[in-house]
Amino acid sequence: MKRIKKVFVLIQISLWILFALLAALQLSQDTSHWFALTVGVVGTCLYVYYSHFFLLTRYLGKRKKGPYFLRLTGVLLTGPFLYLFFHYRKLDTWDLFSEYYMISLISIVIPFIFLSWLARVTENLVINTVKKEQLEKQAVEAELYYLKSQINPHFLFNTLNNIHTLVYKQAPTAPEAVMQLASLMRYMIYESNAPTVPLTREMNYLQDYMSLQQLRYKQSPVVDLKIEGETEACHIAPLLFIHLLENAYKHSPARLNPGDLKVKVEVQEDILTFSVQNPVGNNPAHTLEEPGGIGLPNVRKRLTLLYPDQHTLEIQNSGETFAVVLKIQGLQLQPHERKANLLYH
Structure with missing residues (x-):
């Protein structure tokens, strides 16, 4: 199981590096403040992704829906703040703040909530499948040993x-x-x-x-x-x-x-x-x-x-x-x- 988890970690690190490079490349063509905006976007994605990822690790399959949804709401509400903090524009009015808050919530926070859920479910599925195959193999080997x-x-x-x-x-x-x-x-x-x-x-x-x-x-x-x-x-x-x-x-x-x-x-x-x-x-x-x-x-x-x-x-x-x-x-x-x-x- 440790080997499978290491593979997932390496895959995620590689994807995050690729995502950061692509985000920086795209934003550098749109604005001169691309570096600060890249840090805000990538930081927000990391915060939302792994906050929800570890929530799923702690509560998934344990029938603790109340604590899970309460903490998920907290991640949703606080997710956009890192993006807003590094934004190059001065968000000093409520209308401007709420506009960019909703933009980051819809375009960054919610998609990465879904991606973290997909990653957690995929990892669990692979691990459970491997565990099942190992148990079946052990059962077959034990039966063969008994028969021999x-x-x-x-x-x-x-x-x-x-x-x-x-x-x-x-x-x-x-x-x-x-x-x-x-x-x-x-x-x-x-x-x-x-x-x-x-x-x-x-x-x-x-x-x-x-x-x-x-x-x-x-x-x-x-x-x-x-x-x-x-x-x-x-x-x-x-x-x-x-x-x-x-x-x-x-x-x-x-x-x-x-x-x-x-x-x-x-x-x-x-x-x-x-x-x-x-x-x-x-x-x-x-x-x-x-x-x-x-x-x-x-x-x-x-x-x-x-x-x-x-x-x-x-x-x-x-x-x-x-x-x-x-x-x-x-x-x-x-x-x-x-x-x-x-x-x-």
Whole structure:
């Protein structure tokens, strides 16, 4: 707000200097007493303008109409006196005094009363608009922060238990699991604070997540991951896919065969497609409903806030498999020297 007020002050100073120069130029062509008359005109304008400006600052919107109009009347009545004091003519008769008093009242005082009101209203409008935008931005940022923080804490507890088991059994994969968990937590806590991150970094995060989930399964990787296209050139909002992947694990059968979970990331031109498919367990508790915990509603809200009118989210439930396809359009891609290779896991 201080920056906006400084801008208004600079604008007003510039306009007052320009007005004084123009008034002096005009009056110098009409009379030889142009300097005194210029001081009287500019001084009167300044007095009337800022007297009314500060009255509006003090009383505008505070429902104090009585004190405001009383002081406004005082400004109107006293406004012409500075102009009359510097006038080069000797106003020693009542008729001459009243004539120039009315001239200055109509031509100087009343117009600058209106200009001060216009300036005050304009400044308030701009400040209120900026405040509203800042509050809306803060609300959006707070909601996004809340949505990003809603990753299931049970995953962390389960992972720590799994790592504890590996350490207890002195399994050779225990150190790697600890490093993957550290990488995952570092990304969640520090790197995801940026508005956007490289898609490759987001995919590394998902792969760490998959590796830690794989500790629950003894067989080959249960996730078939495919990454296609110019992923190095693409930047997206962080933690956007994790809830979809988390839902796929959560609502799959307890026992999964290799490749049962299918995840595909594809970048074509400025369109990013993320799809995930999982089998649906026979147990009603594993049926994925639309609320689906926090997964799908969370993703919907974040997409609405981050990519309005730029995304589609398709959900298909055949009874045996559940598939989610997310497309984000209009992404700005940065040029990259080499293309990403097709990866299979």
